[in-house]
Amino acid sequence: MAVYSLPKTFASAEKLDPIIERYKGFRLLSLKQSPESFGSSYEREIAFPDEIWIKRVCGPLSTNIIAVAGNSAESEGNKDQERAMLLKEEWLASLTLSGPFDKEAAVAMFKNNMWIESPSIIMDDEVEFYFGLYGMYVAPNARGAGLGVSLVEYAKEKALEIVGGKKTRLVLVVDFDNIGARRTYEKGQFVLNHDYWFDDTRCGRSQRTQSAVMRVDIGGSDNPGKDATS
Template identity: 30%
Template structure:
């Protein structure tokens, strides 16, 4: 991959074409990422390899989740991805945002009823992950900027203050530096210990909040 004309960033839609793409291209990307860098994720390869198609598609069909991917043009291989989740009824960022957004779908009607009264809207970005072969091409930064831009535009459309956050493991110093370069700052509350039932282990994580408007 030598130049920008060989890939492009796309949202994955929830229509029939998007669902087929999700299973045929995003699923292998996700499983490869979980297998190659298990410490970067809250979930595990052993857990998700056993997902049914309906379980995979529950994410793309969730109206609170919008997934963006960098796709190689000649073979449609997914090279990098992130998801924007929201608007969230609960402003506190979740260690497992996919699970939280699934649980919050049942509260979405109540959330929309109170939407006009709220002074802010809350979104969360999942970790941006790029396959090793596609790193240092600017894909992660572009994906983060697009996800940020979507959240900013939503808040501006409704005249609300934006609360945009993400969760990162404190052991992943490279990821923290990357998110800082995208305009996020670490919470003043500092790290917190979180138990991960999928790994049956605890790890220190920190919440980072978006503070810089896109240029």
């Protein structure tokens, strides 16, 4: 298994376009196979124009992390070889890292894009940057192999790389009763920040659902490269 972040640019569109198409296909498949895991739906996203898919892959505040079958040693960090792996190997899992945001932008992002009702509860004056994690999906044939934990650890490393090791908080939302997902995040040192109830309309639901808001602090001068969860 190898984990990569999708490239945002290549010298030519001909090299990037197949990556965007592969991402689109995997995202739509995940929505079809596990609609209960997402705040969106297959019917909504199948109608997206190309511009939205391009923005999702190439946007400056969006990093898509993909686990593929195969050996990461085959690419050795070479951009073209990573692209070849992403096009050749089966995609097994995905996760999106959104950010970085400063405190003011993070409050808006958590409320508008992650539907956190009380984003100010997550804020900390000592934290310089914030990221959101969302859209985790592991294909049915790859579950139980620890891919979720691998994606989370990669996301933490990527976030620190983006902000130069400064103190950073990663935040996510998961259904409170999704014990498997919560345990995956706990293995990545995420802790419960708070929980809330919301009107759940996913997959035609008409009920109240309890959500868990989880966070992990990483980086900073006192703890570079290590978790600083409290």
